Amino acid sequence: MAEAASMERSRILPLTKVNVNDPFWNYYCNLVRHTVVPYQWEALNDRVEGAEPSGAVRNFKIAAGLEQGEFYGFVFQDSDLAKWLEATGYLLATSPDPELEAVADEMIDIIARAQHANGYLNTYFTIKKPGEQWTNLMDCHELYCAGHMIEAGVAYYKATGKRKLLDVVIRFADYINEVFGNEPGKLQGYDGHQEIELALVKLYETTGSRNYLNLSQFFIHARGTEPNFLVQETQSRNYESHWGFVHPKKIDTAYFQAHQPVREQEHAIGHAVRFVYMLSGMIDVAAETGDTGLFAACRRLWDNMTERQMYITGGIGSMAHGEAFSFDYDLPNDTVYAETCASIGLVFAAQRMLRLEPHAKYADVLERALYNTVVGGMARDGKHFFYVNPLEADPKACNGGNKNYGHVKPVRQEWFGCACCPPNVARLLASLGSYLYTADNDTVYAHLYIGGEAEVELGGTTVVLKQQSELPWSGYVRFEVQPEQTAVFKLAFRLPVWSPSASITVNGQTYKAGTVNGYAVLERTWQAGDTVELALEMPVMRMHSHPLVRSNAGKTALQRGPLVYCLEQADNGEHLHELSLPKEAELSWRKAEDLLDGVVVIEAEGERLKAEDWGTALYSASAAPGTRLQPLLFIPYFAWANRGEGEMAVWVRES
Amino acid sequence: MAEAASMERSRILPLTKVNVNDPFWNYYCNLVRHTVVPYQWEALNDRVEGAEPSGAVRNFKIAAGLEQGEFYGFVFQDSDLAKWLEATGYLLATSPDPELEAVADEMIDIIARAQHANGYLNTYFTIKKPGEQWTNLMDCHELYCAGHMIEAGVAYYKATGKRKLLDVVIRFADYINEVFGNEPGKLQGYDGHQEIELALVKLYETTGSRNYLNLSQFFIHARGTEPNFLVQETQSRNYESHWGFVHPKKIDTAYFQAHQPVREQEHAIGHAVRFVYMLSGMIDVAAETGDTGLFAACRRLWDNMTERQMYITGGIGSMAHGEAFSFDYDLPNDTVYAETCASIGLVFAAQRMLRLEPHAKYADVLERALYNTVVGGMARDGKHFFYVNPLEADPKACNGGNKNYGHVKPVRQEWFGCACCPPNVARLLASLGSYLYTADNDTVYAHLYIGGEAEVELGGTTVVLKQQSELPWSGYVRFEVQPEQTAVFKLAFRLPVWSPSASITVNGQTYKAGTVNGYAVLERTWQAGDTVELALEMPVMRMHSHPLVRSNAGKTALQRGPLVYCLEQADNGEHLHELSLPKEAELSWRKAEDLLDGVVVIEAEGERLKAEDWGTALYSASAAPGTRLQPLLFIPYFAWANRGEGEMAVWVRES
Structure with a gap:
């Protein structure tokens, strides 16, 4: 299979050849260049007051022997820095910035010094658990961090022509290739969090060395085969997890998409980010190895995800538990997870499907995720981020009122201890140009x-x-x-x-x-x-969900062009659930230049349940609550929560 | 205050003077007598095959020195046995049963032998943690178990005139009175789980000894005062919990209703069972001590609970996290908790309010909880029980599909490791006669x-x-x-x-x-x-919720008499969310003699979203899904889940 001819796929235009200059996107591109990336550099250096420290830069300094101290942060802390470097590479590819480049070069020097003689690179295991490398692939994101560093090395090389970080990751990848593989004596394992698979294909494309493609193929094909590597690894650790708890005897391998061989999988399942990263790697490997059976699995998984488990905002992951997919047509709007990173991964996968099959359905999803959840994941100031992207939010519930909504934040947060989303938004928007064409x-x-x-x-x-x-x-x-x-x-x-x-x-x-x-x-x-x-033509559309979506029965959402709309308390008052949109209501739109830096709003004559006539009874056999007319104003979903804390709803009852 | 005149309150008729003989309730009374109580005795003795063992009886035998072994079960395991004995007392009060009485007498002998010389009685601390009595009142339910044993002692004495268990609990209560109180040298604490407060008032009413009333009053008034006992106790244990985790530094005192003095509390908050048990004790103490300020708090809390935080089924507790109340008008139907025990406690509180203020609103709530959640908590076979009583259930979600619904079981369970609900149902139904009149x-x-x-x-x-x-x-x-x-x-x-x-x-x-x-x-x-x-007059009623209830906006529920109705998959097919009830639909009822041992069903011409015409698109700008007519059949909520696993919904969209 490895030697089959690759499938034809269209090229991505290199960032050096695409310049974005667009009234809508310039704001975000400038924000990423002038605010997000500089701000995140401060955050990675623990210099943002009031934000949770990152420790990421300092960890590398300690691992490089330049500072003394303890490792700080999550086991995958290195990846935040790698994503920042990758974003920096994209910025440098589209516009020179000697000052930024100098900062990055200096960081790369430190990273190179933190690399072991054999090529190994990971500050957590270097500082905190020397000698325990590759003993807990399920929990410890070791190959995941490697993958992000590989992506950074490739991006930085393509942007600047400088090989230092590329050589670092080549050495690391060569070392990983010595450790992992089907050959006797090698570790026949894979990471709990997919990422290295797609990164290795990038390294293959950049270096031409087929070893990296083969290694990626190995990781993809080993996943979920029997005997199950993750189960065996956990057993050998006596079920102890990195996280301080004991794994149950029955490992939830589906969380890691390792419950069956990936080419046999039928449903988007488990941790959503891992799933879309895996899918991206699967598409790459299928294409480069000419594996039509694997590509059939990609199509099947894509269709299941986008036709049964995706929010209208391009969000994926219906449940907070495991940040995961749940089941077909289960799309609760308020207890949703829909992590920003998952929608970014969805963009990655969509682009890869497009390269193999230029079908508009992939670009439609890419655009949906980009214009709604991804852009919405970041505040207009570039310094506050959503991790979870609800389609219905009530601050009374989120702020401790009902613990079931504890993961949903009604305002964007400054910086997360687990800061995967902010640098992911940065690297995606910094490379926006590469998604326009193939x-x-x-x-x-x-x-x-x-x-x-x-x-x-x-x-x-x-x-x-x-x-x-x-x-x-x-x-x-x-x-x-x-x-x-x-x-x-x-x-x-x-x-x-x-x-x-x-x-x-x-x-x-x-x-x-x-x-x-x-x-x-x-x-x-x-x-x-x-x-x-x-x-x-860009009419205001009343969207409806497939009848099997329980959460949206009897409801409609408005969309115009790629933008999904929502009601916000700031415009419509509180208790948004009292509002409904009559089936015949005329929907008009206008550009509101003064609102949220200028957005098209949608207006309609709606109805509101009259609480004021109801009295105090919680339940009553009297007629349904009366309604009164209320003008409704819908704003683009991406712009919500930029005017203080309040309720928000995408789906509204149709009356 | 303790010496103020008591408030007048009406009497409960003793069970020896009320005989229930009723076509509807005879089934349940016979079930409790001939199935539930005998079955639970087997369960308490670990003799039910396939059910989780209880250990409760054996723990007493070990504590009494009659057997060797380890303590088994939860720290509050004793209470299951106490509730069983209390139920047995109620059965013996209404009808002699020498065989059952002999079993109970034998058990009481064992209990008496397990009592320490100083009056202390608790098998967990006797067997597993001798010397650690009263060191973790927050977690360990020590006074809670005492309260249940006191209730058992009172019930058994009133039924049989036998003093043995009454004397045991009198000695125990006297000992508790030596340990706890405002006086210097006494422990100025209270239990994390209220229960002893109402039990001590029963003991006061039975013995006439005012010590017990004073002690209950002490517990009620100490709760939530500063410095906070539970906080101090937890600090002194270095925040270690009984449950194997470390309590957060900021103790959630509201979970225990100990965030402020009870007489100042405004909202039903925290663990729902604890709340209603506390409220019952508060009403008792207010009445017996003539404390009108405390009674004003009872009224306020009752009104908040029943007018803003109670399900139409008489369920309380909107969230699984903490088995707790959430906030006003937050009544999600599918992620609900609504523990059977909480509705039983609601019945207790309602009866106490009725004794002080014979107002139909209390009896309406009592009846609502009794005919819907309490009876619904038990299967028709008397051997399967709900702990959680959802108003909307989808087995696909509950059975692992979405972990957010993991606490909701779509079928009643055989016996729980934490078996609070089954014996609670037994003791309530065994004493049903005492709720008919005052x-x-x-x-x-x-x-x-x-x-x-x-x-x-x-x-x-x-x-x-x-x-x-x-x-x-x-x-x-x-x-x-x-x-x-x-x-x-x-x-x-x-x-x-x-x-x-x-x-x-x-x-x-x-x-x-x-x-x-x-x-x-x-x-x-x-x-x-x-x-x-x-x-x-008993018409079929279309019920509507207060407009502030987000979960029920645009929906209706049917009720006829005290019975709330629901749709079940068995009658209406799956995907119940596709169904709606037109506003003008005629509602007819008939007695279906062959269904569920004979219930009145409600029928209407409803509508179903047509999934079959929709295609595969998850979202579409086309018209809303079409509908087709479908006859709907509603059954009483209490009877759901007696015909295998399937969907259920109380609230249905009104179209």
Whole structure:
């Protein structure tokens, strides 16, 4: 299988060749560059007052012998720094910043000094548990941290051409390759938290060394086979966990997606972030090894996740216990988990599916997660983050009123002890440009409508694409096509699921494009200066859920373009559950320039249950509570919780 | 304060003077006598195959020196046996049973031998932690177990006249009185789990010794005062808990209702069973000590609980975490706790409120809890029990699908390791007769319409009341009044909240009775053979919740008489959330003789979301899912989960 021909897949355009310049996204790109990444550097150095310390930088200094002290933080603390370095690499790829680069170089020097002679690199095991490497893969995120460092090394090398961190991770990966594998004497194990699988494919793509692909393939294929590695490992530790408790005798292997071989799995299950990281690695390995059976599993798992277990906001993970998927159509809006990191992983997986199968359904999900949960995971100030992204929140419940909602925060938090989400948002947004297009020999696919300039090679011709986009506020998109010489190639424009009709003009003339898998494909002889204009209809949509979704029965959610909307207490008063949207209510939208830095709001004449006439009875055989008219104002979900603490609801009763 | 005059309160009729003989309740009374109590005796003796062992009897044998071995079970295991003995006392009070009495006597002999010379009695501390008595009142239920044994001693004495167990508990109470109190050198503490407070008042009423009332008053008044005893005790133990974890530095004193002095408390809060047991003790102490300020707190807490934090089924405790109240109007139907024991405690508190204030609102709640959650807590076979009583259950979620519902069981369980609920149901149903009436000098209040015969002294005249009742299936009730001589007195009949109108006849003639606090008061000269007939209108009611109840917005529940109804999968198919009840749908009822031993069912033409037309999209901008007509069949809530595993829902969308 390992030697089968790889499947064809389209290329991601390197960040050095894509520049984002977009009225909506510039804010976030600038925020990441000028606020988020600098702020997180302060956080990683324990210099943010009032925030939980990180210890991540100091751990590396201690491991490098530069400082004395104890390891601080979670066993996976290294990964926060790695994600920051990866984000830094992406920033440097799109715009030089000598000061930032100097900071990163200095950090990389420290990391290199913390690396063992044999290539091993992990501050927790170096400082706190020397000699215990690879003894608790289930709990200790050792390969997970390695994976993040590999991603950082690759990103930093691609951005700067500097090999120092790349060489560090190559040495580390080579060492891991000596330790793990099917060969006798090697550890036939895998990490409790998937991540290294996708990282190794990046390292393979960057170095061309097939060892890394093979190692990734090994990890993917070993997972869930019998005898179960995680079970055996836990037994050998007498069921003791890293976390201070004793694992139950029956290990919940599904939490780790290790309950059966991955190619046999049917359902999105277990810890949601691990699942989407694994799925990303599976797609990569399937593609690069030509493993169609594995890819069939990827399709099956993708479909189960997105057609049965995904929130309308692109959130995944229905339960706090295990930060995990629950079961088909179980999508509670208030006890939800929907971790920001999980939606980021969903973006990763979607991009990989797109590379193999340019089908709009993958880009639709990517866009849904990006514009709602990912952007919503961060406050407008770039310094506060959601870990959990509810679709219905009541501060009275979240703030201790009902412990069932203890994991849901009604305001974004400064920095987490477990700080996986903030640097994950940073690295995703810093690399936003790489999600806009993919290209194969003769086609550029435009997946996201985000303005800027991209340069792409198509059959030997260099083509510059200049995109202008009014998304998410209107569906007008304009492309200027600049091939270095007149050439025949295809531009494939995604027709988003949220747009009932699109008109396309080329140089002002209506163009009837054929549609393939949700993309309008324009194949013609392109000349410098050709323009393509898309007018994507962007009506306000009343969304409904599949009838099997218990939580949304009788309810509707509003969406316009990629944006899901919500009611907030700030606009609609408290007790949002009293509000309903009549089935016939007209929905109008307008740009509210002064609100939340300018957002399109949706307005409708709604109804509110009249509590004031009810009296004190908790239950009554009298008629249902009366209603009075109340104008409703919906704002984009991503912008919620930026005006103090209050209730929020995405799904509203339809009356 | 202790010497203030007691408040007047009506009397409970002793069980020896009330005989229940009722078509609906005979089943349960016989079940308790012939199945539940014998079955529980087997369980307490670890002789039920397949059920978790109890150890309760054996613990006493070991503590008595009759057997060798280790303590088994929870720290409060003794209380299961005490509740069984109390139930046995109630059974013996209403009907002789020499065989059962011999078993109980033998057990009491063992208990007496397990008592220490100083009066102390607790098998956990005797066997497992000698010398550590009274060192962990917060966690160890020591006074709670004492309270249950006192209740058993009182019940057994009242039933049989035998003093052995009464003397045991008197010695124990006397010893507790030496250990606890305000006086210097005494422990100024109280139990983490209230129970002894109400038990001591029973002992006071039975023995006439005011020491016990004073001690109860001490426990009530010490609770929540500063410096906080529970906090200090925990500090002195270095925050170590009995349960193997370390208490957080900030003790959640509200869980124990010890966050402020009880007379200042405003909200039902914390562990629900503890709360209602405390409230029962508070009412008793307020009454017996004439403490009107304390009684004002009782009223306030009662109103908060029943008007803002009680399920329509009479369940209390909205969250599994802490088995506790959450906050006003927070009544989730699916993640609910609503422990059977809590509704039993609600019955206790309601009866005590009724004795002080014969107001129908207390009896309405008592009846609601009794006919729905309490009876529903036990299977028709008397051998399976609910601990948690959900108002919406989906086996897919409960059986591991979503861990958030892990505490909710969709089928009743055989016996619990923590077996508080089954013997609590037994002791309540065995003493059912004592909840029917209260009496003061010249009035008998009929609170519950349950057939049978009662004998009561009214101003020197012995009156026999024979009740026949068709509840809960119809609202026809007939009383035959047999005073030993012609006399003037008052019969006060409760006009239930569920009955919009009642007609009353005396000897066949319409009688216009005055109404006082929800009771129709018939004052006249009564002669032997007088009959009173009540025709309580019993329509099917569409119930609605207060508009502030988020979980029930847009929903309705059906109730007829005291019975709340529900939809079950067995009658209506799965995916109950797809069902709705049109606002105008006609509701009809009929007695289904073959169903669940004969219940009145409610039928209506409902609607079901059509999943079959929807396709695979999880979210769609198309119209809301269509509906098709479906006949709905509602059964009484108490009877659910007697036909295998399936979904259930009390609240249904109103369309």
